Amino acid sequence: MTIISVLLILSCLWLLGSSRLHVAIRVVAIQGVLLGVLPLVRSMGKIGFGVGVLGLSTIISKGILLPWLMSACLRLSGIRKEIEPFVGFGPSLLCGTALLGLAVWIADRLQLTQAQVPQVLLISSFFAILAGLFLMVTRRKAIMQSLAYLVMENGVYGVGVSMSLDFPFIVELGILLDVFVGVFLMGNLLFHLDREFEHLDADKLTELSDLSKSTPVLDAAEENA
Amino acid sequence: MMLLLLTILLPAAAGTASYFIRPHRWRRLLWGTVAALHLALSITAVLTIQAPPLDHWIGMDSLSAIFLVLTSLLFLGATVYGIGYVAREPVAGQMDFEDGSLFKNEPESVFTGGLLLLLAAMSLAILSRHLALQWVAIEATTLASAPLIYYHQNRRSLEAAWKYLILCSVGIAVALLGIFFLRMTIQDGSHDLTLAALLERAGTLNHKWLSTAFIFMLVGYGTKMGLAPLHTWLPDAHSEAPSPVSAMLSGALLNCAFLGILRVQQICTAAGMASFGGDLLILFGLLSMGLAGAFILRQADYKRMLAYSSVEHMGILALGVGLGGLGLFGSFLHAVNHSIVKAMLFLTAGNILSRFHTKDTMKIQGVCDALPISGALWITGFLAVTGSPPFGTFISEFTILRAVLAQGRWATAVLYVLFLLLAFVGMTGIVLRMALGKSEVNRVREPLTAVLPPMVFAVLALLLGVYLPGPLADRLHEAAQLLGGVGR
Numbered sequence: 001m002t003i004i005s006v007l008l009i010l011s012c013l014w015l016l017g018s019s020r021l022h023v024a025i026r027v028v029a030i031q032g033v034l035l036g037v038l039p040l041v042r043s044m045g046k047i048g049f050g051v052g053v054l055g056l057s058t059i060i061s062k063g064i065l066l067p068w069l070m071s072a073c074l075r076l077s078g079i080r081k082e083i084e085p086f087v088g089f090g091p092s093l094l095c096g097t098a099l100l101g102l103a104v105w106i107a108d109r110l111q112l113t114q115a116q117v118p119q120v121l122l123i124s125s126f127f128a129i130l131a132g133l134f135l136m137v138t139r140r141k142a143i144m145q146s147l148a149y150l151v152m153e154n155g156v157y158g159v160g161v162s163m164s165l166d167f168p169f170i171v172e173l174g175i176l177l178d179v180f181v182g183v184f185l186m187g188n189l190l191f192h193l194d195r196e197f198e199h200l201d202a203d204k205l206t207e208l209s210d211l212s213k214s215t216p217v218l219d220a221a222e223e224n225a
Numbered sequence: 226m227m228l229l230l231l232t233i234l235l236p237a238a239a240g241t242a243s244y245f246i247r248p249h250r251w252r253r254l255l256w257g258t259v260a261a262l263h264l265a266l267s268i269t270a271v272l273t274i275q276a277p278p279l280d281h282w283i284g285m286d287s288l289s290a291i292f293l294v295l296t297s298l299l300f301l302g303a304t305v306y307g308i309g310y311v312a313r314e315p316v317a318g319q320m321d322f323e324d325g326s327l328f329k330n331e332p333e334s335v336f337t338g339g340l341l342l343l344l345a346a347m348s349l350a351i352l353s354r355h356l357a358l359q360w361v362a363i364e365a366t367t368l369a370s371a372p373l374i375y376y377h378q379n380r381r382s383l384e385a386a387w388k389y390l391i392l393c394s395v396g397i398a399v400a401l402l403g404i405f406f407l408r409m410t411i412q413d414g415s416h417d418l419t420l421a422a423l424l425e426r427a428g429t430l431n432h433k434w435l436s437t438a439f440i441f442m443l444v445g446y447g448t449k450m451g452l453a454p455l456h457t458w459l460p461d462a463h464s465e466a467p468s469p470v471s472a473m474l475s476g477a478l479l480n481c482a483f484l485g486i487l488r489v490q491q492i493c494t495a496a497g498m499a500s501f502g503g504d505l506l507i508l509f510g511l512l513s514m515g516l517a518g519a520f521i522l523r524q525a526d527y528k529r530m531l532a533y534s535s536v537e538h539m540g541i542l543a544l545g546v547g548l549g550g551l552g553l554f555g556s557f558l559h560a561v562n563h564s565i566v567k568a569m570l571f572l573t574a575g576n577i578l579s580r581f582h583t584k585d586t587m588k589i590q591g592v593c594d595a596l597p598i599s600g601a602l603w604i605t606g607f608l609a610v611t612g613s614p615p616f617g618t619f620i621s622e623f624t625i626l627r628a629v630l631a632q633g634r635w636a637t638a639v640l641y642v643l644f645l646l647l648a649f650v651g652m653t654g655i656v657l658r659m660a661l662g663k664s665e666v667n668r669v670r671e672p673l674t675a676v677l678p679p680m681v682f683a684v685l686a687l688l689l690g691v692y693l694p695g696p697l698a699d700r701l702h703e704a705a706q707l708l709g710g711v712g713r
Contacts, residue, residue, distance in 0.1 A: 136395070149391065149394055152395065153398055156401050156405075159402060159405055160401075163408060163409060174358065175357070175360070175361055175364075175401070178361055178364040178365060185390060186390055189371075189375070189383065192375070192383055196380050196383055205387060205388070208385060208460075208465070
């Protein structure tokens with residue numbers, strides 16, 4: 001379980017430092033698989049029906065289906081890289097380490113006394129939540145935002161595991177289904193975004209603002225055309 | 226129990242079926258039937274079911290009874306309106322009113338299916354007594370409604386749907402974290418997250434964890450409820466969605482998120498921490514009212530104006546609950562009033578939009594001239610939503626003011642009245658300019674399906690101001706007692 005946690009931390013750092021979107025998708029896919037394995041490892045040996053189904057469906061949905069959908073979006077739009085994020089990749093990594101420190105501090109403050117779960121899983125889960133939020137506000141591409149949401153959701157899931165929550169099976173499955181459908185819908189909207197705006201820059205979605213009355217979206221579209 | 230399950234499963238099944246039914250006539254028939262049946266089911270359930278069984282995941286207490294019937298009622302109204310709406314709205318490509326670009330509506334089956342699934346998810350959110358199950362349901366409402374916001378497949382609705390999906394999903398993820406923390410409040414014994422189990426051992430819950438959980442859930446569900454400063458997606462989503470959807474979003478869906486916050490406040494109250502959550506709710510409430518008032522004042526789009534008014538009213542609800550005591554009764558009564566009035570206003574706004582083809586308030590005048598019924602409804606709705614007597618909103622807003630004064634919170638009272646006045650002034654200018662004068666479009670006969678639902682809601686809003694029916698008053702009273710309040 002410690003190995004999984006460390007890999008989770010490394011994958012988040014990788015996401016923070018990488019500009020290639022298809023790499024980012026693959027890293028998120030790896031995270032999905034890691035999280036799918038997590039409940040199997042936790043229940044050590046005696047894998048029940050529920051745990052098995054849950055782990056397997058996590059791997060299939062977060063590790064295979066959603067990354068596949070995202071890659072399809074990426075291929076269609078033809079973008080490769082996250083260009084000019086609001087915070088550069090170097091500084092992002094730096095912020096990442098700071099966030100890691102914050103995660104350690106939070107996990108320390110919480111003082112969970114769950115003997116069978118290592119503290120490092122809690123740390124890595126909080127780190128994933130913070131990194132997800134950070135990616136969401138600092139990256140321009142809409143596709144990156146949906147990946148960031150997935151990372152954050154992975155972190156929340158990890159926190160659940162580290163607190164050794166025993167939600168009823170049906171509820172766990174419901175949570176997973178919600179996340180899956182959510183990201184699926186995001187992917188669906190991404191297709192439309194690409195068609196309508198010919199770009200996937202979420203920061204240019206400012207037509208509906210009460211603070212600025214100009215219409216930068218239209219201007220941007222004209223530039224592209 | 227069976228009855229309650231049916232209120233969830235019936236719309237869920239019908240919603241799924243809607244995607245596959247080809248002939249429009251059959252699908253619309255199914256839609257109307259389910260809406261009517263749902264209202265009948267929920268009223269029967271409210272009348273027959275007494276106390277919720279303790280260990281069940283699905284059950285009904287007075288609080289959920291109020292919200293369930295309210296949701297059903299609004300859905301029936303939106304259905305009658307919506308069936309006429311989809312029949313008039315062409316699916317083929319058409320010009321965008323605002324920026325002249327071409328757009329195409331989503332297939333009608335997606336619209337009907339989405340609305341029915343939204344009803345199912347809302348019913349589950351209202352009836353679930355397991356907090357994690359409630360989370361699943363509230364997130365499901367977001368997912369069911371996002372395609373509805375994107376019904377007109379144009380740029381603005383796309384932007385609105387994207388923001389809605391991202392912001393609400395992130396917010397709700399925070400709420401899930403809060404639910405995890407709630408589990409940590411239980412120090413020994415089974416970690417059952419049903420409401421009954423939590424309330425039963427409220428005395429032994431760990432206060433530090435409970436306060437953390439409350440903050441996370443308030444921020445999470447507060448995003449979905451549209452409390453400032455987490456409301457930024459709301460004006461976009463509610464103004465870009467088709468009008469019957471806007472009516473459901475503002476009138477019914479916000480209440481579901483509100484219920485999520487109410488449940489955790491209920492636990493806090495039982496654990497003796499009512500004032501901790503209360504103070505936060507008062508703060509968020511006043512902030513929402515103030516911010517919404519400011520944005521209403523300089524609003525150029527009447528559907529956005531209505532959306533900001535929803536933010537304002539969510540602030541009032543939060544304030545009332547935060548006060549506790551009499552405020553709870555006022556808040557729940559206000560939830561009923563606001564839902565009815567706001568649904569009516571959004572439906573009327575839809576009539577205006579389909580006739581005048583613009584959402585710009587400056588370009589519209591003479592609504593009363595061109596659409597006599599909708600014009601009258603527009604002015605009636607404006608008076609009701611700003612809390613003028615003799616409408617029900619006046620009574621509930623006044624009840625909350627009494628609760629503020631009874632607690633001697635003078636600063637809160639001054640701000641509350643000030644913000645209400647701000648919204649009143651802001652809306653007066655916009656609504657009256659739109660309603661009066663000579664219109665440039667010709668007078669037409671309005672279709673019955675477009676004016677009947679808002680008319681019924683208008684009558685209800687007026688009736689609630691004059692007379693509060695006994696059974697409803699009892700339910701409100703009991704609901705207030707659930708959170709430690711006193712009635713009337």
